[in-house]
Amino acid sequence: MNFNASRNVGQAGGLRKAKRVSDVAAMGAPAPQPPAYSPAPGFSPAPSYSPTFGAPPHQEGIQLDAGQDFGAPQQPPNYGYMGGYPQSPMAAMASPGQIGSMLQQPxxxxxxxxxxxxxxxxxxxxxxxxxxRYVPVARLRYYFAVDTRYVLRKLMLILFPYTHKEWMVKYDQESPVQPRYDLNAPDLYLPAMGYVTYVLLAGFMLGLQHRFSPEQIGMQASSALAYIVFEMLVYTVTLYVTHTHTSLRTLDLLAYSGYKYTAMIAGLLAALLAGRTGYYSVLAYCSVALSYFLVKTLRVQVLAGAGAAPSPPAAAAPYGYGAPYAGAHNPYADSYKPAGGTKRRVYFLLFVAITQPLLCWWLTYHLVPAPVPVATR
Structure with a gap:
């Protein structure tokens, strides 16, 4: 409502009644008034303090970014390995090119x-x-620790054992010396190579007699392997039944029984050169040499501790690497038993020495070519 003082003065000089302006549009819309603040019951507002250090921050000329939307919801972060991948499951699969480039990174x-x-x-x-759990790999390493010099000397010892004097196995404290350093130590290299050579030589001799076939090679290999397994079973059962305790292990018996392939190969080579006469002559000599070698070698370990062993002479030099003499405790054995059963030990030693030449003949006699009959006129 507008008040005009000049209009309220009448012609007679007196005051006249003011008129109400009804045109609100000409006056402009009134400013909206905020609602009245009514505090809750029991609420005491904090005392207001007047600013003492200039104007508030929003009045100090700070320019605010009008494009910032503080009320918009925040987007979830992307935790993928490579940026820019969509978050949908179907679109999350990388292309082959991207995978290839990622795999090429160092x-x-x-x-x-x-x-x-x-x-x-x-x-x-x-x-x-x-x-x-089934194969003693650590022990097998010991039996194959050989070199060329040892192999040549061992072959000469098996074929010509009569000049050898020292048959004791050497020890390094409580463990036996490797075969490359001890000629008397048992090994499995010569038996393994002898087995392979025997099978190949048997196939060659069958081919000379026009009897070669792949089945014959398989039969020769399987029969030789079956006999060696049968020997191990017989020796083990014999020692168990007779309650004979020796310092021999199963691998030792396998090594000593495998040395017979040397005599078998020598007999077959003699058969190629001199026929049946050369075969039986060489086989007889090799069998005697093999028996002598086995008796001398096994006597130290089979008869160890049996009865009262004589003490070594005082003037003699000690055995290599501090090894004990034959009557002392053998640390190479699995377990040491008291002395006793000398006769059983001797019988077992003779049993091994006799069966080896018989097996040499049994596994080779059928490979020797028959003599050619002389034509009569």
């Missing part, structure tokens, strides 16, 4: 190499653990 290749090495090491340990 960091990824190093991680893959390390992971592969760890898997290979774990697999190797698992295989060794499972094999070690």
């Amino acid at each position: 960091v990824v290749q190093d991680m893959a190499l390390q992971y592969g090495n760890q898997l290979a090491a774990a697999g190797r340990e698992a295989v060794q653990r499972e094999i070690g």
Whole structure:
């Protein structure tokens, strides 16, 4: 409502009544008034303090970014390996080109190499653990620790054992010396190579007689392997039934019984050169030499501790690497038993020495070519 003082003065000089302006549009819309503040019951507002250090921040000329929307919801972060991938499950699959480029990075290749090495090491340990439960791998390493010099000297010892004097196996403290350092130590290299050579030579001789076939080679190999297993069973059962305790292990018996392939190969080579006469002559000599070698070698271990063993002479030099003499405790044995059963030990020794030449003849006589009959006129 507008008030005009000049209009309220009448013609007679008196005051007249003011008129109400009804045109609100000409006056403009009134400013909206905020609602009255009514505090809750029991609420005491904090006392207001007047600013003492200039104007508030919003009045000090600070320019605010009008484009910032503080009320918009915040987008979830992307935790993918590479930025820019969509978050939908179907679109999260990378293309083959992106996968190939990622695999070519040095960091990824190093991680893959390390992971592969760890898997290979774990697999190797698992295989060794499972094999070690059935096959004594650590012991087999000892029996194959040979060199060329040892192989040549061992062959000469088996074929010509009569000039050899020292048959004691040497020891390094409580463990036996490896075969490459001790000629008397048993090994499995010569038996293994002798077995393979025997099978190949048998196939060659069958081919000369026009009897060769793949089945014959398989029969020769399987029969030789079956006989060696049968020998081990017979020797083990004999020692168990007779309660004969020796310092021999199963692998030792396998090594000593495998030395017969040397005599067998020598007899077959003689048969190729001189026929049946040369075969029986060479086989007879090799059989005697093999029996002598086995008796001298096994006597130390089979008769160890049996009865009262004579003490070594004081003037004699001690055996190599501090090894004890024959009557002392053999640390190479699995367990040491008190002395006793001398006769059983001697019988077992003679049984081994006799069966080896018989097996040499049994496994080779059918390979010798028959004599050619002389034509009569």
